[in-house]
Amino acid sequence: MKIAIPESLRRALAGRLPETVQAAWYRGVDDVAAAVRDAEVLVIGFIEADEIRLAIESATSARWVSTHAAGVDHYPIDLLAERNLILTNGAGVNAPPIAEFVVLCVLSAAKSFPFFAVASDRREWPTHRPPADELDGARALVLGYGEVGRGVGERLRAFGVRVTGVRRTPSEEPDIIGPDEWRARLGEFDYILVTAALTGETRHMLGADEFDRMRPSAWIVNVSRGALVDHGALAESLAAGRPRGAYLDVTEPEPLPAEHPLWRTPNVLISGHSAGRSPRSQQRYASMFLDNLRRFQSGEPLLNLVDYSAGY
Numbered sequence: 001m002k003i004a005i006p007e008s009l010r011r012a013l014a015g016r017l018p019e020t021v022q023a024a025w026y027r028g029v030d031d032v033a034a035a036v037r038d039a040e041v042l043v044i045g046f047i048e049a050d051e052i053r054l055a056i057e058s059a060t061s062a063r064w065v066s067t068h069a070a071g072v073d074h075y076p077i078d079l080l081a082e083r084n085l086i087l088t089n090g091a092g093v094n095a096p097p098i099a100e101f102v103v104l105c106v107l108s109a110a111k112s113f114p115f116f117a118v119a120s121d122r123r124e125w126p127t128h129r130p131p132a133d134e135l136d137g138a139r140a141l142v143l144g145y146g147e148v149g150r151g152v153g154e155r156l157r158a159f160g161v162r163v164t165g166v167r168r169t170p171s172e173e174p175d176i177i178g179p180d181e182w183r184a185r186l187g188e189f190d191y192i193l194v195t196a197a198l199t200g201e202t203r204h205m206l207g208a209d210e211f212d213r214m215r216p217s218a219w220i221v222n223v224s225r226g227a228l229v230d231h232g233a234l235a236e237s238l239a240a241g242r243p244r245g246a247y248l249d250v251t252e253p254e255p256l257p258a259e260h261p262l263w264r265t266p267n268v269l270i271s272g273h274s275a276g277r278s279p280r281s282q283q284r285y286a287s288m289f290l291d292n293l294r295r296f297q298s299g300e301p302l303l304n305l306v307d308y309s310a311g312y
Helices: 007-013 032-036 049-058 077-082 095-111 113-121 147-157 183-188 208-213 231-240 281-298
Strands: 002-006 022-026 041-043 064-066 086-088 139-143 162-166 191-194 219-222 245-248 268-270
Touching: 002 007, 002 032, 007 022, 007 281, 022 032, 032 049, 041 281, 049 077, 064 281, 095 113, 095 147, 095 191, 095 219, 095 245, 139 147, 139 183, 147 162, 183 208, 208 231, 231 245
Parallel strands: 002 022, 002 041, 041 064, 064 086, 139 162, 139 191, 191 219, 219 245, 245 268
Antiparallel strands: none
16 A cells, blocks of 8 residues: 655654555655655645645545644645545644643733733833732633643643533533533633634634623633634724733734734734644654554544534
């Protein structure tokens, strides 16, 4: 069996591929077409949508496409479905570092830490300090209670935070609500944490109406996709005093243009799609891929199958 694999995974997969596999390594768009020729499996090594489409279009013999990405909103779902290709994603691969990043944001918001970072950089001893709060007893709403959302919930509960998760599908876990319930309850929460997948239904799920329902003291943290939040409405709502602030690891578009008002809005921190950084993520993806490769060869159901109708 021939599989096309990005060169970036060679070290993580060294000595771990089955003897029955012929690996065709590629470095980028210039050599991916040659690598995928006659390959049954394509492992995506690209981020940009046009490069992903090019690789998939070139993989005329492929039956399975594997990606390390959790979100596949930038994938050519129409082409994949038309070709009857299987697509598996990397949901959970980056969950630990992203969940930790969300906790960092929540703690930073509670303690007004950016104020002190700026003061320290200016070598100024703060005399008029901004408000600070404790996490014990605070309430957090996690929009998208999948692998990342669950990791966020587990970590925040250790600080005494009361966590409510939102799932598209029913769950027997405690404090989980459905997609039609959370808007009416927005005023209950101190932190609104966005970890949902981007689909046609979730685009701009947080807009002017939702911001109006939030507490003036509430904070938003988005580590999923920028398009889940209406940035124009967010800038206006923050300027009007509700919610208090936002930590945006993702924006719409990326990078956010320098002239966008969110760059100049107080209590906004933009971290440039950095939440998932970890040297361990590649090893997790390699292990996940090898497990799925074994399943693929033996005809077993694959893990992390993308539902084209749902969009994730």
